[in-house]
Amino acid sequence: METAQGMNRSVKIFTTHELxxxxxxxxxxxxSIFVRWSEADVAVIAMYRLYLTNLLLLPFVWKYRSSMFRLSARQWAWLAASGIMLALHFLLWMASLRLTTVASSTVILTLEPVFVMIGSYFLFRTKANRMMLLGMGIALIGSIVIGSSDFGLSPQALLGDLLSLLGAAAVAVHMLIGKELRKEVNAFAYNFWVFLFAATALAFYNLVKGNAFGGYSSKEWGIFLLLAIVPTLFGHYLFNWLLQYMKAAAVSMSVLGEPVIASLLAWMLLKEPLTGYQLGAGLFILFGVWLFIRYGKEKEPAGA
Structure with missing residues (x-):
């Protein structure tokens, strides 16, 4: 009876994490939709997105206030590094949305798990099994197809593609650092400090660039708030929290579902064209993500 109850609890936990x-x-x-709707500089958008997220997180982190400051110098340094890489990711990727299509920009982000896997191999000697590689391969093929019709040949579009690529590399580094820090730092504390470091880095960037910190319309503030709630709290924050239950490479695979939904939203809300090839490729992506999460497990490092 006890074994059966344990199995039921395990199934329930797995289902909750999957949801x-x-x-x-x-x-x-x-x-990407909210960024496109905003007329503010992308660095300002990212900065307020993160600062507002931390304001929303304050009630949750308050009870951890005493332990949040009892961190080692090494932990503070890695938190700052993770925050700076997250800030760089937002800055580069949001800038790409001003230069190329939503489909092209988001599809390039699907290379993030490749960067994570490469980084995991060199840093932790982590290897992937065949099912992980198969799922990733299927999803990446679908991702390439979904954005192929939107890849532009103009210098502006190519610059947007490059910025998205660099943004994918930056967030992969952020994910790898977070995977290790989450073993030592509470989830709420980790997210709060990383978001604060990221927002502050962007604030310095805005100060140097001369961007205005105020004077924005109610519409702009509404977009900043929506970015804090929807993609940050219910997106990046969830992924950071899930790092304690899922592999870093598995969590990073979340970006493979983004081009599908983002492209559909861009088609409906921004009137960007969406072809049958992109819709079909979307099914490939979803299948690859499901295959990777359902059957993929990272192998233990060599010599473990």
Whole structure:
């Protein structure tokens, strides 16, 4: 009886994490739409997105206030590094949305798990099994197809593609650092400090660039708030929390679902064209993500 109850609890926990994972994918898919709706500089958008997120998190982190400051110098340094990489990701990727299509920008982000896997191999000697590689391969093929019709040949579009690529590399580094820090730092504390470091880094960038910190319309503030709630709290925050239950490479695969939903939203809300090839490729992506999460497990490092 006790064994059966334990199995039921395990199934329930797995189902809850899977559901939260799906919610996170939907949440981050709205990010590109909100950025496109805003007329503010992308660095300002990202800065207020993160600062407002921390304001919303204050009630949850308050009870951890005493332990949040009892961190080692090494932990503070890695929190700052993770925050700076997250800030760089937002800055580069949001800038790409001003230069290329939503489909092209988001599809390039699907290379993030490749960067994560490469980083995991060199840093932790982590290897992937065949099912992980198969799922990733299927999803990446679908991702390439879904954005192929939108890849532009103009210098502006190519610059947007490059910025998205660099943004994918930056967030992969952020994910790898977070995977290790989450073993030592509470989830609420980790997210709060990383978001604060990221927002502050962007604030310095805005100060140097001369961007205005105020004078924005109620519409702009509404967009900043929506970005804090939908793709950040119900997207990136969920993924950071899930790092304690899922592999870093598995959590990073969430970006493969984003081009599907983001492209559909861009088609409906921004009137960007969406072809049958993109719709068909979307099914490939979803199948690849499901295959990776359902059957993929990272192998233990060599010599473990």
């Amino acid at each position: 939260l994972f799906i919610i996170g994918i939907i949440g981050i898919s709205f990010s």
